[in-house]
Amino acid sequence: KTLVIGAGGQIGTELVLALRQKKGSDTVVAADIKEHPSEALADGPYVQMDVLDRALVRNYIIENGVSEVYLLAALLSATAEKNPDFAWKLNMESLFTILDLGKEGCLKKIFWPSSIAVFGPTTPKSMTPQYTVMEPSTVYGISKQTGERWCEYYFNKFGVDVRSIRYPGLISYTSLPGGGTTDYAVDIFYQAKKRGTYDCFLSEDTRLPMMYMDDAIRATLELMDAPAEKIKVRSAYNIAGCSFTPAELTTEIKKHLPGFSISYQPDFRQAIADTWPDSIDDTQARQDWGWNEKYAVEELVTVMLENVDITKID
Numbered sequence: 001k002t003l004v005i006g007a008g009g010q011i012g013t014e015l016v017l018a019l020r021q022k023k024g025s026d027t028v029v030a031a032d033i034k035e036h037p038s039e040a041l042a043d044g045p046y047v048q049m050d051v052l053d054r055a056l057v058r059n060y061i062i063e064n065g066v067s068e069v070y071l072l073a074a075l076l077s078a079t080a081e082k083n084p085d086f087a088w089k090l091n092m093e094s095l096f097t098i099l100d101l102g103k104e105g106c107l108k109k110i111f112w113p114s115s116i117a118v119f120g121p122t123t124p125k126s127m128t129p130q131y132t133v134m135e136p137s138t139v140y141g142i143s144k145q146t147g148e149r150w151c152e153y154y155f156n157k158f159g160v161d162v163r164s165i166r167y168p169g170l171i172s173y174t175s176l177p178g179g180g181t182t183d184y185a186v187d188i189f190y191q192a193k194k195r196g197t198y199d200c201f202l203s204e205d206t207r208l209p210m211m212y213m214d215d216a217i218r219a220t221l222e223l224m225d226a227p228a229e230k231i232k233v234r235s236a237y238n239i240a241g242c243s244f245t246p247a248e249l250t251t252e253i254k255k256h257l258p259g260f261s262i263s264y265q266p267d268f269r270q271a272i273a274d275t276w277p278d279s280i281d282d283t284q285a286r287q288d289w290g291w292n293e294k295y296a297v298e299e300l301v302t303v304m305l306e307n308v309d310i311t312k313i314d
C-alpha cells in the first residue's frame with residue numbers, strides 16, 4: 001500500500017491521482033488533516049491524519065501494511081514566514097516520524113519534497129548547480145535544506161531509501177495552491193479568466209524557475225521507479241521546467257486573452273522571491289535517471305487557460 005500524507009495540498013492531490021492511475025485506487029491511501037477529502041480524492045481510500053501525531057501515524061502504517069510514503073505535509077514559504085515555530089515543527093517533525101519508520105524497516109521507499117527555496121541570496125542565481133552554496137534565508141528554505149541533510153544522513157547511516165526533488169514553482173489547475181511565493185503564477189490564470197486583470201504581488205521582472213505540474217508528477221514517479229543504484233543524490237535533485245517573469249507570462253496570456261491587463265504591487269513575498277535562483281541546472285537528474293521536461297511556458301499557458309475552473313475562486 002502507498003500512503004500520501006498531505007494529500008489535500010497542491011502536489012499531494014495530483015500525486016494521489018497519478019498513483020491511483022498507476023497502481024489502482026484501492027492501494028493508494030490519501031491522508032490529510034482535513035476531516036473530509038476533496039472531490040478530487042473521492043475515488044479511493046481516505047484517512048484523516050495529523051502527521052504530528054507520531055503514534056497514530058506509526059500505528060496506521062504498520063497496521064495497514066503501508067510500504068511506501070509520499071510526505072507532502074508542510075507550510076510553504078509565505079505562510080511559514082508568518083508562522084515560523086509551527087512551520088519548523090510541522091516540516092521537520094513529520095519528516096523524522098517517517099524517516100524513523102524507514103530506519104525501523106517498516107517502509108520500503110519514502111518520497112519527500114525539497115524546493116528551490118533551499119538556495120539563498122549567496123547562491124549563483126543563473127543555472128544554479130546541483131552542488132553549490134546554500135544559505136537559505138526563509139524559514140521554509142531552512143527547513144528544506146535541513147530536511148535534505150537528514151534524508152541523506154538516514155540513507156547513509158541506516159540505508160533508508162528516501163528520495164527527493166527540489167521542485168521549482170509548480171503550476172496546476174486541479175487543486176488550488178496555498179501559501180507559496182510562486183503562487184502568483186497560478187492565481188493569474190484564475191483572475192485572467194474571471195476578471196481579465198490581475199494585481200501581481202511580485203515585480204514584473206522577477207524571474208523564477210517554474211514547472212507545469214504534469215512534469216513535476218512525472219519526475220516524481222520516474223525518480224521513485226528508478227533502480228536504487230542510479231540514484232547518486234540522496235539530498236534532493238535539481239530539476240528544471242521553464243523560467244519566466246510575470247511580464248513574460250503576461251505576454252503569453254495576451255496571445256489568448258488580448259484584453260488581459262496586469263498591475264504590480266510587490267508585497268512581502270518579493271523579498272522571498274529575490275533570494276531564489278532565476279534558473280536551475282538539472283544535468284545530474286538527466287544523467288542519473290533520464291529526467292527531461294516536456295512543458296514550455298507556451299504549452300503551460302494554453303493548458304492552464306483551457307482548464308482552470310473559475311467557480312473555484314470567489
Ligand code: VAH
Nearest residue numbers: 076077115169180181182
Ligand atoms: C513556494 N511553491 O512558493 C513553493 C515552492 C519554490 C517555491 O517551494 O513556497
